[in-house]
Amino acid sequence: MAEQKTVQKQQKTAVVVDATNCIAGRMCSHVSKLLLQGNRVVIVNAEKAMLSGNHYKTIELYKEHLEINSVTNPIHGPFHPRRPDTILSKMVRGMVPKRKSSGMTAFKRLRVYIGVPEEMKGAKMESFSDSKITKPESYYISIGEIAKQIGWKGEQ
Numbered sequence: 001m002a003e004q005k006t007v008q009k010q011q012k013t014a015v016v017v018d019a020t021n022c023i024a025g026r027m028c029s030h031v032s033k034l035l036l037q038g039n040r041v042v043i044v045n046a047e048k049a050m051l052s053g054n055h056y057k058t059i060e061l062y063k064e065h066l067e068i069n070s071v072t073n074p075i076h077g078p079f080h081p082r083r084p085d086t087i088l089s090k091m092v093r094g095m096v097p098k099r100k101s102s103g104m105t106a107f108k109r110l111r112v113y114i115g116v117p118e119e120m121k122g123a124k125m126e127s128f129s130d131s132k133i134t135k136p137e138s139y140y141i142s143i144g145e146i147a148k149q150i151g152w153k154g155e156q
Contacts (some may be wrong), residue, residue: 014040014111018125021051024091026131032095035106043112044120045151047144047154050133055141056138060147062089066150082152098100114154 017033019027027049034041051058070076081087089112097103113120133140147154 012111014042014123016042016044016120016123016125018045018127019043019088020045020127021133022127022131023140024049024088026052027080027128028088028091030128030131031096031105031110032054032092032102035092035096035109036102037094038106040109041111042120042123043085043110044116044125045114046088046112047114048141049084049088049143051143051146052133052140058141059146062146062150074078074086082150083114083154084147084152085114087143087147088112107123132152 017027017031027043031041031043059109066080070078083091089110091108092110092112096106098107111150151156
């Protein structure tokens, strides 16, 4: 009985993850583990998550990925995200079993935001120590910069 109450409390309180200066893939793997354990997860500052590697090569790979579409009619998809929050949520979706019911319900517990929304301003933000960047920021490219390059017309 006591275990059920703790599980219910975990689902009500969301784990707020700050993506600022975190390597996106490592952070998303931690987030996917939390989701599969039954936690609600909110990622804030999605545009400030980082990708390592050569800036030009990374942007070029994203642009190549955008050229993939349906042979018969591009309206039929696949649809490629250009916003930083949807890029990160797609990264997490690739790390959960999206066709199983456990993965579907886990993915529904995820929220990703650009910046910090008003209701999350006072919340205690968490970040994973092994996903923080170790070199200077010039060695990385932010997801916001990539989104700008591939057609996002949002803030920043």
